[in-house]
Amino acid sequence: MVQDTERQPTAAPAVPSAPARALLPLILPALVAGIGCSLLLLLVSGVAERLQGALWEDLPDALGIGRYSAVWMLVVLTATGVLVGLVVWKVPGHAGPDPATLGLSAAPVAPGVLPGLLLATMLMLAGGPSLGPENPIIAANVALVFWLGSRLLPRLPRALWPALAEAATIGALFGTAVAAALVISEALAGRPMRGALWDNLFAPLAAGATGAMTTTLVAHPTFDLGLPPLGRPHAGQVLAALVIASAAALLGLAAVYAFPYVHRVFARLGHPMIALPAGGLVLGLLGGLGGPLTLFKGLSEVAELARAPGDRTAGQFATLAVVKLAALLVAASCGFRGGRIFPSVFIGAALGLTAHALVPSVPPALGIAAGVLGMLLAVTRQGWVSLFTAAVLVSSPTLLSLLCLASLPAWLLVTGRPQMQLRADGTAAR
CATH class of the missing domain: 1.10.3080.10 (Clc chloride channel)
Structure with missing residues (x-):
């Protein structure tokens, strides 16, 4: 009796997992990246919050103007545009690339760009424009982690450093490593991977968890709005x-x-x-x-x-x-x-x-x-x-x-x- 070999299912080749000795050297860089990225985010946010209080509370109170009057909003937001414009025009690096071209992933920029980028970000956050800190902070952390990591640990893959910085910053922004893992896994879905998924997620997850824990311990952020939970759906x-x-x-x-x-x-x-x-x-x-x-x-x-x-x-x-x-x-x-x-x-x-x-x-x-x-x-x-x-x-x-x-x-x-x-x-x- 002749067997129909064409109809026999073939098992998919197993994806080889990385040995533990290949992943262990990644832990320390991931932890350092997580702590550093979280602290930079907290520093920028803290300075911006203090400046915001001065612009929107202390200064109008001293001038006897309504804190959020239409005139004061017009003055502060226009002045914020002037100040950020000066930074983009005059500060070396021009505060980085056009922000309209940036997303949650960023290519490393030269470290000399970062002072202008961070200053422009703090002015923006304090002055009231309707933007969040995520894109410029990710860009800054990617640049710093890439620059330091590629010099201190040149044997590690250069592509590792942006992944660590992005995961650490996203974990710090959302206060949980789950967000970082989800973003990284979605990014990996469009790229060829070497090894198992969790091997590729190991170091970014460690960085994201460390960034999230650092933010949680220092700033105690929460996204929960405190609304009543939903009952049985209909x-x-x-x-x-x-x-x-x-x-x-x-x-x-x-x-x-x-x-x-x-x-x-x-x-x-x-x-x-x-x-x-x-x-x-x-x-x-x-x-x-x-x-x-x-x-x-x-x-x-x-x-x-x-x-x-x-x-x-x-x-x-x-x-x-x-x-x-x-x-x-x-x-x-x-x-x-x-x-x-x-x-x-x-x-x-x-x-x-x-x-x-x-x-x-x-x-x-x-x-x-x-x-x-x-x-x-x-x-x-x-x-x-x-x-x-x-x-x-x-x-x-x-x-x-x-x-x-x-x-x-x-x-x-x-x-x-x-x-x-x-x-x-x-x-x-x-």
Whole structure:
């Protein structure tokens, strides 16, 4: 009897695991990178917070001006544009590459760029533009870790150092190594790997965990908004999650498609001392329209929204979302050094609370989480980060299943579309 060998299944070749002796030398560099990246983030954030207090509390009080009056917002944001413009124009390195071209991964820049980049970031965080610290801090940490690591330990692969710095910074930003592991695993999915997945994740996970633990021990951050957990879900909540996440993704895509055009408008101004003050002026006008909640990176402002979801109408929440989205577009296009994740969290949360105000049976926790999920999927195009960020805002195991379902139609809307990140030639990355 002849056997049909063509139909016999063939076992996939086993991926060889790295021996422990190959991974052990990576532990110490990962721990040092995690601590160092976290401390740099805390230093920049701490200086920015002190400067913010001086600009928005001490100085207007001394002058007898309302802290967040429309006039003061216009003055401070325009002045912030002037100061950041001076840094970009005059400081060596010009505060790094165009921030519109940066994401959560960064190529190492020369160490001489970092003083200007960090100074511009601190001024931005204190002055009120709607950007977060993630992109410039990742770029700075990648540059430092790469420069030090490649000189002190030249035998280790050069590609290791950016991975350690990115994982450590993401862990420090979110206060957990899970976020770092998810981002790194998503990045590895598009690259050829040597060895098993967990062998490739070993050192970045150690760096991310160390960065997260350092931040937790020093600063005690939390993303949990303290909203009531979701009970047993029903069909109406499933439908609400699908609709809110998809609507947020569509709103985010509108900003993504507008991004290259807004960037081109500011690029035509031709000089940072024109583009950045002009951007600051527009942001000041938007601040007068949306109020102080639409300023800054947005995390503490999200907590303020969540504390009293019934205090505003659907129109007021929608206005906050639209103004913040416009502020994000302007700040990211005119040259302010900052990232787009944290402002997107505010926009998604405001949109979710709009849904709660329109349909009170939609729990605030569900609205916020689904809105953040859809907005981040459109802006970042990173599924794991979007799911993780939306889930940690509300401590509810039930909600995670709803978010996984809601991510499917939202992903179908955004996949294959441009990202809110530009190439060097000004075209949208995909």
